Amino acid sequence: MAEFQSRLMTQRERRRLGQVRKSFEAGLEQQAKGGSIAIEFFATCVDYIKAAMDRLHAQDQRIYDFLKPHVPDSDSQGTAILDNLDMRLSKSRVALDKLVAARDTYRAKGAAGWADFKATVAMFMDVYFNTLMKGQHSTLEMQDKIFTEATWIAVAGISEDSLQIEATQFAMVKRQAPAGADPDSFKAGPPPAAPKN
Numbered sequence: 001m002a003e004f005q006s007r008l009m010t011q012r013e014r015r016r017l018g019q020v021r022k023s024f025e026a027g028l029e030q031q032a033k034g035g036s037i038a039i040e041f042f043a044t045c046v047d048y049i050k051a052a053m054d055r056l057h058a059q060d061q062r063i064y065d066f067l068k069p070h071v072p073d074s075d076s077q078g079t080a081i082l083d084n085l086d087m088r089l090s091k092s093r094v095a096l097d098k099l100v101a102a103r104d105t106y107r108a109k110g111a112a113g114w115a116d117f118k119a120t121v122a123m124f125m126d127v128y129f130n131t132l133m134k135g136q137h138s139t140l141e142m143q144d145k146i147f148t149e150a151t152w153i154a155v156a157g158i159s160e161d162s163l164q165i166e167a168t169q170f171a172m173v174k175r176q177a178p179a180g181a182d183p184d185s186f187k188a189g190p191p192p193a194a195p196k197n
Contacts (some may be wrong), residue, residue: 010059010156010158013052013055013056013166014056016052016166016170016183017048017049017052017053017056018186018187019183019184019186019187020045020048020049020052020170020173020183021049021125021128022183022186022187023045023173023177023181023182023183023185023186024042024045024046024049024121024181025125026180026181026186027041027042027045027177027178027181028042028118028121030178030180030181031114031118032118035178037178038176038178039106039107039110040176041173041176041177041178041181042103042106042117043103043107044169044172044173044175044176045173045176046099046100046103047169047172048169048170048172048173049096049099050096050099050100051165051166051169052166053092053096054096055157055162056132057089057092057093057096058157059155059156059157060085060088060089061089062154062155062157063085063139063143063155064082064085064086064089066146066147066151066154066155067082067139067142067143067146068082070142070146071142078142081138081139081142082139084135084138085135085138085139088131088132088135089132091127091131091132092127092128092131092132095123095124095127095128095131096124098120098123098124099120099121099124101120102116102117102120102121103117105117170183
């Protein structure tokens with residue numbers, strides 16, 4: 001698979017993750033306003049987010065692993081960038097594990113687990129936007145200098161199996177989505193910034 005195609009597939013994965021995240025948030029908002037959203041909708045969203053984030057983490061880990069040997073200890077700026085990437089990955093993995101555990105508890109407890117589940121989702125989203133994604137382009141200059149086409153293809157890790165798994169999980173979210181929360185109805189991207197006073 002050529003580098004260009006791998007990059008397109010990676011962008012598609014990240015776009016669809018954004019769409020599922022917005023679908024998830026729409027369902028959460030409906031539930032918070034008194035709606036009756038099936039737990040399985042939230043569960044399938046978390047399944048999708050877990051799989052997508054695991055792939056995102058793996059890609060970022062490979063970026064770190066490929067770059068690390070090229071950054072000497074004397075390069076304080078490069079070392080700081082990689083240390084920051086490592087820190088962001090660690091925090092994101094912990095937040096993802098907590099999200100999955102909260103999903104399982106919500107499934108087991110039903111309505112009694114809603115408040116904790118909702119709070120854990122908010123924590124996860126904060127880490128996702130303000131820790132992981134905020135620095136996602138920090139290594140681009142280093143990648144441009146060091147990565148070959150083969151390196152980028154290896155980093156992307158796109159395969160027919162991964163594409164099929166993603167498509168199946170996306171379809172499951174669509175099937176479970178309540179009215180107003182179809183992931184295909186959303187554009188990817190961060191939520192709008194809060195208005196300034």
